[in-house]
Amino acid sequence: MQQTIDYLKKLTSIPSPTGYTREVADYIVEEVERLGYTVIRTNKGGVNVIVKGKDDNKHRVVTAHVDTLGAMVRGVKADGRLKMAKIGGYPWNMIEGENCLVHVASTGKTVSGTILIHQTSTHVYKDAGTAERTEDNMEVRLDAKVRNEKETRDLGIDVGDFISFDPRTIITETGFIKSRFLDDKVSAAILLDLLRKYKEENIELPHTTHFMFSVFEEVGHGANSNLPKEAVEYLAVDMGAMGDDQQTDEYTVSICVKDASGPYNYEFRNHLVQLAKENDIQYKLDIYPYYGSDASAAMRAGAEVKHALLGAGIESSHSYERTHIDSVEQTHKMVDVYLQSELVK
Secondary structure (H helix, E strand, O other): OOOHHHHHHHHHHHOOEEOOHHHHHHHHHHHHEEEEEEEEOOOOEEEEEEEEEOOOEEEEEEEEEEEOEEEEOOOOOOOOOOEEEEOOOOOHHHHHOOEEEEEEOOOOOOOOOOEEEEOOOOOOOOOOOOOOOOOOEEEEEEEOOOHHHHHHHOOOOOOEEEEEOOOEEEEEOOOEEEOHHHHHHHHHHHHHHHHHHHHHHOOOOOEEEEEEEOOOOHHHOOOOOOOOOOEEEEEEEEEOOOOOOOOOOOOOOOEEEEEEOOOOOOHHHHHHHHHHHOOOOOOOEEEEOOOOOHHHHHOOOOOOOOOEEEEEEEEEOOEEEEEHHHHHHHHHHHHHHHOOOOOOO
């Protein structure tokens, strides 16, 4: 698993809020070409790798997304601090106190800062702990000597500049992986490692497979504008949602049976379960009530495919997330045995 973890560390170190993903896409292109594959860059900014299989008539699609949550500069306040607009879905309290970078479009430079509620000091504001966190009172405190709007704008900062959050990636001695954006850079790392494995071990897949690294999943439309007409199966490798009434944990692969878009393909799900049982893969079946994936977006776009969703179990999704290397390993095995299996009946 070490190569997968190394890929994960690299991926989380590259800022990539949705809409600002060129650098992470460049890294994937560089790595995949180094492995000896031909890479397709989509007009939307995604990265596709076609791995020809024994059967080139019926194709598979497997996706992971490398875009993440983030923010944009919404305005410059009179005191020089920044107002924000969200990119992706999260409550404001999930990023309170987080260090961040402002990516200044006009200069190509970054300015560091911290995301805080305006009423931060308990010595000054009685409602510091009780005030609702909203777009109107959450702000970026810049690490620059700015006291007014002009001094901030003199740095080149303007409305529309992207804001990325510090991932704080930590691997503990007990095997836990703590970081922002495990959703979905764990899955991207797994797909990269499988591409490495298939090339180095000269493994021929039974069906031509399209590995798609999408860059618009967090805003709902993902990799689904250029599905091949030969595609018959679509597997989204994303994250397993944990919480009350959920079976998913941090040690197994989570197979989703239904999310907010509705049920996933029944035969496909059963195919994955049977593969897990045959290959001693630890898994959980689960429903993610407030969730969508690249696969569900493909169905809304009218894709004529069987669709499924699975992923590592992620604690505290869309916050400071955590999983365990056991879950990453089980997910890696699940995707691998699926891609080397025959089509769903």
